Amino acid sequence: MKPIALTYITSLFALIALFSADIQCAERLDKVHFLIPAGPGGGWDGTARGMGEAMLKSGTVSQTSYENLTGGGGGRAIAKLIETAPRQQNTLLINSTPMVVRSLQGIFPQSFRDLKPIASVIADYSCFVVAKDSPIKTFADAAEIFKQDPRKLKAAGGSVKGSTDHFILARALELAGGNPRKLIYVPYDGGGKAMAGILTGESQILSTGLSEALDMARAGEARIIGVTAPQRLTDAPDIPTLIEQGYDLQFANWRGFFAAPGLSDANYENMMLTVSDALSTDAFEAVRKRNGWTLLHHEGSEFYSFLERQEQEISVLMRQLGFLR
Amino acid sequence: MFEGILVGLATVLTIQNLLLVFAGCLAGTLIGMLPGLGPISAIALMIPITYALDPASGMILLAGVYYGAIFGGSTSSILINAPGVAGTVATAFDGYPMARQGKAGKALTIAAYASFAGGTLAAIFLVLLAPYLAELSLGFRSADYFMLMVLGLSLVSAFAAEGEHLKALLMTILGLMLATVGTDLTAGVQRFTFGRMDLIDGISFLLLAMGTFALAEAFMMVLKPSQSANNSLPTTDLGLDRQEIREIAPVVGRSSVLGFLVGVLPGAGATIASFLAYGMERGIASTADKAQFGKGSLKGLAAPESANNAACTGSFVPLLTLGIPGSGTTAILLGALIAYGIQPGPRLYIDQPEIFWSVIVSMYFGNMILLFLNLPLIPYIAKLLTIPRTFLIPLIGFFSLTGVYLVSFNPFDLQLMLYIAVCAVILRLMTFPMAPVLLGFILGGMLEDNLRRAITLSDGNASFLWERPTTLCLLVLTVIALMSPLLRMLMKSALKGFKDKQNASRL
Amino acid sequence: MTVYITYSRAIGVLFLCISCFYLYFGHQIQLDFWSEGEVFNARSMPYLIGVSGILVAIGLIFTPTKASATDAPHEWQELKQLNWIPTIAFALIIGLYGLSLEYLGFIVCSSLFLFCSSAILGERRWLIMAVLSIGVVSAFALLINWLGIYLAPGDLWMGWLDV
Known part of the structure; x- marks a missing residue:
């Protein structure tokens, strides 16, 4: 046999060995690939990498990789996962509530139905923030000002008009008896700049995610006057919920994982198991504490119906408030 | 305060920490030199490593990475006209022409010194003035940001050669047009996306800068082979003589102050700071110096470099005193600080002085080590340019393409960049300047957002333009900047008339 | 007087067309019904930019050129010598x-x-x-x-x- 042929055959065997190793691993997920629809350093990225860190440290899986795929308001990553589904057997796509909002708005054609929902992992509740020396002490104060003159309550937010920040505040004001369509919402480029907006006094109230707001409010320059959690949070027990203030508004901005469509049942079970295993480890607890996350674990079909419920709620809200025609 | 600094020094000055800052600077410079990877990615990638360290060591490593990444970005700007980071785009305006003249080593040395000086001055301001500056950053509202952007746009004449103002203006408008592509931040509607998903998030600044500068430059080198022969010139000329130091010292001082102040504002940032500093220096330069700008002026290189670094330090003011992150980088740093159990804010200074001071001291050390690390490396880095052009040009192409691809992972962006580069080459051949496109692009988006916010906040009145002293001040400055060529002409003719009269009376 | 097609004029004409297209597409931007009543909405900035683009382009076309009779054709000749x-x-x-x-x-x-x-x-x-x-x-x-x-x-x- 010629040496070249020998090399060829040996490498072929090596390749086969390599793939069969892969196939064996399908029994129990050994490596996880995270698909992140945003650049490094954001909320999605942090959650995926935190989750991966917990998985590695606790030994749930032995290998993780992270693919940041930006573009199309997050739509490109979803499209890619669907297009290349057959070879995304151990891929977890991270996403969150804006996915529901954006598919309702038609920014991208797909929705969660086109993917396999694996599990939600953490929740970020919405909250309303005012500057520390603001006359607004409770949400009722804010609603009172708004009812007298909507122009006196300019609302800052870190995202575009029609996003969750916008319509959650509009909904809360509606529950308080105001006309939500009169709300003047001032979008900023990110939560940090929006926070600066209320501190300079150019806007009076900020609607944003709790984890981002907490980081900044703990600096002592701002106060959180209401959060959309069902009850007070153990990590921030001094923040009143909207429900206890008499406004029946509960809203969780979930972050969770999705798998490619057409995943085999065995693989699907495995993925759910891997995620739930990782969530119960001390390693995840450390990551969760470090980032101040709140656990929100819905799995598989339960997650699916949670999403359906949320989609229903949001579309009713957005229609009422005039964001959807 | 002096005590505080000593405490900080004691925390930071251990062998382990010094090694860490050294490693951080090295890694940061390397990552920053890679196209497309700026401080944000560098820090985001390094953070997992720092969790294993104690807070002070973690901070010092990150500080090293941060400054290293910025300097690394300047390096690729100067050497191959490929700004890896938005903040170092203005560095390429004069840094790259210097490299073309065979003065790459000198340009890198100036960049290193200017960065260092900018960082040092800014760190001193930070220590002395942080509490007062917090007030300043909160005194700036949307209307003021809008006027600041208008002032920035009025600097466009700074980027135009004599008598070619219309061309520069046209290119600025082109930049403004490109800035409107994508999802509109205020209303969330899509503009000029032509139904393409790839355009929903707009055109990235990096893509535009790489297309118009790095890739277009690679094309120009192919088009005009005779001009790239200069690369074989010696690059060993590193030192600055006394005359040159005297020339750039005041520039560095002014730009650092300006950069620091702009950096303190949470809504502006290092890129704007470097553009403003460049424009300001060109605006106040003498006629002879002015002609040098864009052709390898030492001043034109020192100004954006020191402003950029000073602004990065300045952005720590709102972060440390108010807990507000003004940029993507500081947002990540805020997350890291909180993960260490450090809560930035006005109480940090009082409750945990040792942390506050060790953050500041470690930032300063990052800056200093960077200088010592890079000065000896510069001759070797500059040697990169002696690669024969048949390899250098493909490498520049490869670097700029990967730089864009590594940010979005979207092959569509590569096509878009090619089209942009081709247009840029045609425009450059027809003697249209490219820098105003970038100026219009970067200011345009922020100008529109802030204008619309200001209008919404004032319920649709135009009164926001003069209601507050800060806005009015900026408005007056803008008018002066716009009128200055006219005023100068009037003064000249008046002076001439006066002299004529004198001469006449003497006769 | 002969009018020379200099670089600036050529680009000026091109840019005039671009600005017109830009204005046209700017007018096609969809507004949500809230914004229609707003003083400054998603279309306003494109209008402003488009109109100033047209004005500057016209300015560039009609700026008297300093180039002498021999210069203008010469300008285009240079392009032919490139690689x-x-x-x-x-x-x-x-x-x-x-x-x-x-x-x-x-x-x-x-x-x-x-x-x-x-x-x-x-x-x-x-x-x-x-x-x-x-x-x-x-x-x-x-x-x-x-x-x-x-x-x-x-x-x-x-x-x-x-x-």
């Missing part, structure tokens, strides 16, 4: 690179890109070219990998793996 053929080839290679990157994968595609563009620029030391292009790209990919940035292998190899 167009390798430049166009280089541009094509870049276009191909963008099109085939996800298919061939980063390492193969980038190595080919470096190799071919060196060849276009007249380099004929094949061995050095091969070693350099594969070496640089591999080192780069390794570094990227070490930093934890994921580079998807090309579709070509993926399809191969599935079988």
Whole structure:
């Protein structure tokens, strides 16, 4: 046999060995690939990498990789996962509530139905923030000002008009008896700049995610006057919920994982198991504490119906408030 | 305060920490030199490593990475006209022409010194003035940001050669047009996306800068082979003589102050700071110096470099005193600080002085080590340019393409960049300047957002333009900047008339 | 008086067209019904930019040129002396690179890109070219990998793996 042929055959065997190793691993997920629809350093990225860190440290899986795929308001990553589904057997796509909002708005054609929902992992509740020396002490104060003159309550937010920040505040004001369509919402480029907006006094109230707001409010320059959690949070027990203030508004901005469509049942079970295993480890607890996350674990079909419920709620809200025609 | 600094020094000055800052600077410079990877990615990638360290060591490593990444970005700007980071785009305006003249080593040395000086001055301001500056950053509202952007746009004449103002203006408008592509931040509607998903998030600044500068430059080198022969010139000329130091010292001082102040504002940032500093220096330069700008002026290189670094330090003011992150980088740093159990804010200074001071001291050390690390490396880095052009040009192409691809992972962006580069080459051949496109692009988006916010906040009145002293001040400055060529002409003719009269009376 | 078509005038005319298109598409931007009543909505800035584009372009077209009679045609002559053929080839290679990157994968595609563009620029030391292009790209990919940035292998190899 010629040496070249020998090399060829040996490498072929090596390749086969390599793939069969892969196939064996399908029994129990050994490596996880995270698909992140945003650049490094954001909320999605942090959650995926935190989750991966917990998985590695606790030994749930032995290998993780992270693919940041930006573009199309997050739509490109979803499209890619669907297009290349057959070879995304151990891929977890991270996403969150804006996915529901954006598919309702038609920014991208797909929705969660086109993917396999694996599990939600953490929740970020919405909250309303005012500057520390603001006359607004409770949400009722804010609603009172708004009812007298909507122009006196300019609302800052870190995202575009029609996003969750916008319509959650509009909904809360509606529950308080105001006309939500009169709300003047001032979008900023990110939560940090929006926070600066209320501190300079150019806007009076900020609607944003709790984890981002907490980081900044703990600096002592701002106060959180209401959060959309069902009850007070153990990590921030001094923040009143909207429900206890008499406004029946509960809203969780979930972050969770999705798998490619057409995943085999065995693989699907495995993925759910891997995620739930990782969530119960001390390693995840450390990551969760470090980032101040709140656990929100819905799995598989339960997650699916949670999403359906949320989609229903949001579309009713957005229609009422005039964001959807 | 002096005590505080000593405490900080004691925390930071251990062998382990010094090694860490050294490693951080090295890694940061390397990552920053890679196209497309700026401080944000560098820090985001390094953070997992720092969790294993104690807070002070973690901070010092990150500080090293941060400054290293910025300097690394300047390096690729100067050497191959490929700004890896938005903040170092203005560095390429004069840094790259210097490299073309065979003065790459000198340009890198100036960049290193200017960065260092900018960082040092800014760190001193930070220590002395942080509490007062917090007030300043909160005194700036949307209307003021809008006027600041208008002032920035009025600097466009700074980027135009004599008598070619219309061309520069046209290119600025082109930049403004490109800035409107994508999802509109205020209303969330899509503009000029032509139904393409790839355009929903707009055109990235990096893509535009790489297309118009790095890739277009690679094309120009192919088009005009005779001009790239200069690369074989010696690059060993590193030192600055006394005359040159005297020339750039005041520039560095002014730009650092300006950069620091702009950096303190949470809504502006290092890129704007470097553009403003460049424009300001060109605006106040003498006629002879002015002609040098864009052709390898030492001043034109020192100004954006020191402003950029000073602004990065300045952005720590709102972060440390108010807990507000003004940029993507500081947002990540805020997350890291909180993960260490450090809560930035006005109480940090009082409750945990040792942390506050060790953050500041470690930032300063990052800056200093960077200088010592890079000065000896510069001759070797500059040697990169002696690669024969048949390899250098493909490498520049490869670097700029990967730089864009590594940010979005979207092959569509590569096509878009090619089209942009081709247009840029045609425009450059027809003697249209490219820098105003970038100026219009970067200011345009922020100008529109802030204008619309200001209008919404004032319920649709135009009164926001003069209601507050800060806005009015900026408005007056803008008018002066716009009128200055006219005023100068009037003064000249008046002076001439006066002299004529004198001469006449003497006769 | 003869009117010369200088560079500025040519670009001015081109830009006039671009500005008109821009205005037209700016007018097509969809507004939500809230914004229609607003003083300054998503269309306002494009209107402003488009109109100023038209004005500046017209200004550029009608600016008296300093160029003397011999200068203007001379300007265009310069273009002919440039190295167009390798430049166009280089541009094509870049276009191909963008099109085939996800298919061939980063390492193969980038190595080919470096190799071919060196060849276009007249380099004929094949061995050095091969070693350099594969070496640089591999080192780069390794570094990227070490930093934890994921580079998807090309579709070509993926399809191969599935079988």
